[in-house]
Amino acid sequence: MTNTQLFIRRIIIFQITIVMVSCTGTGQSGKNALETHPMAIQVAANEKWWAGITADGHLMPLNARYSHDFIGDDKGNQIQPLLLSSKGNVIWSEQPFSFKFTKDTILIDTAIGKIVNKNVGQTLKAAYQYSSKTFFPPSGTMPDQMLFTAPQYNTWIELVYNQNQKDILKYAHGIINNGFPPGVLMIDDTWQEDYGKWNWHPGRFPHPKEMMDELHQLGFKVMLWMCPFVSPDSDVYRDLASKGAFLVTDNDQNSQSDVPQKDSRGSLKPEMVTWWNGVSAVLDLSNPVAVDWFKSQLEGLSKNYGVDGFKFDAGDTQFYRKGSSFGNVSSNEQSLLYGKIGLDYPFNEYRAMWKMGGQPLGERLRDKSHSWEDLRKLVPQMILEGLMGYYFSCPDMIGGGEFTSFLEGAELDQELIVRSAQCHALMPMMQFSVAPWRILDEDHLKAVKEAVELRSKYKEVILGLAKEAARTGEPILRSMEYEYPDQGYETVNDQFMMGDKLLIAPVLVKGQLQKEISIPSGVWKSLQGDLVEGPKKIKVEVGLNDLPIYAKQE
Incomplete structure (x- = not known):
């Protein structure tokens, strides 16, 4: 042409x-x-x-x-x-x-x-x-190295809405006692007294500083779940509402006026937002009052209890569609402003984000169900995260992060847990939530632990790619099409590249005993030492413990 x-x-x-x-x-x-x-x-x-x-x-x-x-x-x-x-x-x-x-x-x-x-x-x-x-140029910095070099553990699936000191310590000791290495431990929703009351729940956490000290002694770094919501029936809400810290209602049902409404005390009336845990006021992050207050809560937890970082949940653009803000900013801009708060904390995680590619923020895929269909979404969604500059990314939780899949009476698939762990093993981050030792038999638990050991073997490679991404902006995890254009790989979504020299082809189909793999041009060496010259398609045997990996030879 x-x-x-x-x-x-x-x-x-x-x-x-x-x-x-x-x-x-x-x-x-x-x-x-x-x-x-x-x-x-x-x-x-x-x-x-x-x-x-x-x-x-x-x-x-x-x-x-x-x-x-x-x-x-x-x-x-x-x-x-x-x-x-x-x-x-x-x-x-x-x-x-x-x-x-x-x-x-x-x-x-x-x-x-x-x-x-x-x-x-x-x-x-x-x-x-x-x-x-x-x-979205790279910032030159990255989230803390431990997010890449060790597995992450989230307490959500095991404890759901009953986060408590006793069971969190039990979970942490279970990790160590069952032969898993310590890493980042994320304490999820309901550790706090209420949404917006960011102090430890006094009934469930009688001695939070002692708990934090013990977790640190075990080798963990600890992150706490946070959100930008404040429950309306609280003293914190009343104080922040009087200061105009929330998104406010434009008008009431009986008025066509665009003038923000006021409550019975004469304060601007906060917009009530419906989210997955109820109805709350939402912080207006275009208002310095709201930002300063939220940051003061984070700093207090860090200073007083040794909290290492935060899982910043919510922040979705959808929660800001209605109402008026102090800075008259868009709903998308509110999401961006929420993302900027995490820049102060090398240990951070986000699920929702707008236009913050290239920044040192840990980005997680949204919750997946415990299903093979959702397992097959991990590779293409992780590829896309890299293509959009969100390369410091985590593929949700192993086996799925949608908690109803793990409630009592739910049918669990042990093979799915193994293949999910293998899929995570050589991605930028690897995160557990459901305790493998609780739900797996000996053979399946052994296969999961081998996946963790495999990650340990390649951790310096993964860390090196993360450092390269921070410097150059190159994705850590890449598609075949990215590295080998115009060779028919555009729709290949069941294998991926880590950098330009590692090809990973996880098993994503239940009961699969043989996997077809597209080997691109060059000479490639398998984990077992076999050499393959591409381009060609090969079929390999894949037992329960197998994760096909090929390294490009110079």
């Missing part, structure tokens, strides 16, 4: 109709007026696209009839206002937009800011490298 032909093909056919829509509050765009930009971008017949919606990574490259609206919808996971193609094309905006994808067109029908559409090369890698350098 000549340059002239390429230019003609990439012509953006559009008819700009600017419709200024009055935006009250933060539900759509804060200070930015909403604009309608019907813009049709041509898609070549052999061109594949990836869009920055992590929760839909398993649907990519995009198929016909896909659509998404970035405005106030993160689908419970990280999003980035970015589309990348296998032919080096980039679509980006500093502000959220909505788009529809068909087999030959990307239609951008609503946008708040300027849309950048540019061809920067001929490959997915070129498109990513340009985007990383231009839109």
Whole structure:
């Protein structure tokens, strides 16, 4: 294709109709007026696209009839206002937009800011490298090394809404006594007295400082679950409401006024937000009062109890769709502001995020169910996280983080736990929650422990890739298409690369005894020492304890 032909093909056919829509509050765009930009971008017949919606990574490259609206919808996971193609094309905006994808067109029908559409090369890698350098450059720093070098353990599945000192210590000792190495221990929701009352629950944690000291002595670093919500029936709520620290209601049911409403005390009336644990007020992070108060809670826990870091849950753009903010910022911007708080803590984890690629933040996939279907989503969603600059990433919890899958009477699949652990083993991070020694028989527990030992063997490689990502912005975990373009790997989602020299092909199908693996060009060496010269497809035997790994030879 000549340059002239390429230019003609990439012509953006559009008819700009600017419709200024009055935006009250933060539900759509804060200070930015909403604009309608019907813009049709041509898609070549052999061109594949990836869009920055992590929760839909398993649907990519995009198929016909896909659509998404970035405005106030993160689908419970990280999003980035970015589309990348296998032919080096980039679509980006500093502000959220909505788009529809068909087999030959990307239609951008609503946008708040300027849309950048540019061809920067001929490959997915070129498109990513340009985007990383231009839109979300690496910060040069990374989360704490322990998040990469050792397994993480989360107390959620074992204790759910009954986090307590006795059982947390039991869980921690169980890790050590069953031959697992210490790592980061995350104490989940309900350690606190109430949402917004960030002190240890006095009934469930009679001696929290002693507990923290014991956990540290065992070799753990400890993170606490946090959220930006405050329960309305509390003294903390009343104090913060009087200071205007919450997102506030625009109007009541009987009024069409855009003027923020006031409560019976004359304070601005907080917007009540429904989330998975009830109805709460939500901190307005565009208000310095709210930010200073929230940071003071974090600092108090760190100083008084030795807490090492925090799991920052919620922060979803959806929770800020209604109401007005102090800074008149968008719902997406509130999510970004929540992400910035974690920059002060090398031990951090986020599930929802907007436009914070390249930053030293640990990003986790949203909760997965205990199913083979969800296990198969891990590789493509982790690939997408890397392509969007969220490369310090964790593939949820081993066996699934959706707690109802583990309630009494639920049917557990021991093989699924093993294959999940193996899939995690050579990803950037590895996180347990359900206790393997409690639910597995001897053979399956042995296989899980071997996966942990395998990670230990490669921990310096993983850490090296994390350091490289912090410096260069290159993803830690990469797709086959990223490293080997135009060789038919665009839709390969059951194997992945760690850096450019390690190929990992986890078993993702129940009862699978033989796996077909795509070996790219070059000479590759298996764990067992066998040499394979690519490109070719091979079939290998995969017993319960097997994780196929191939290292590229110089």
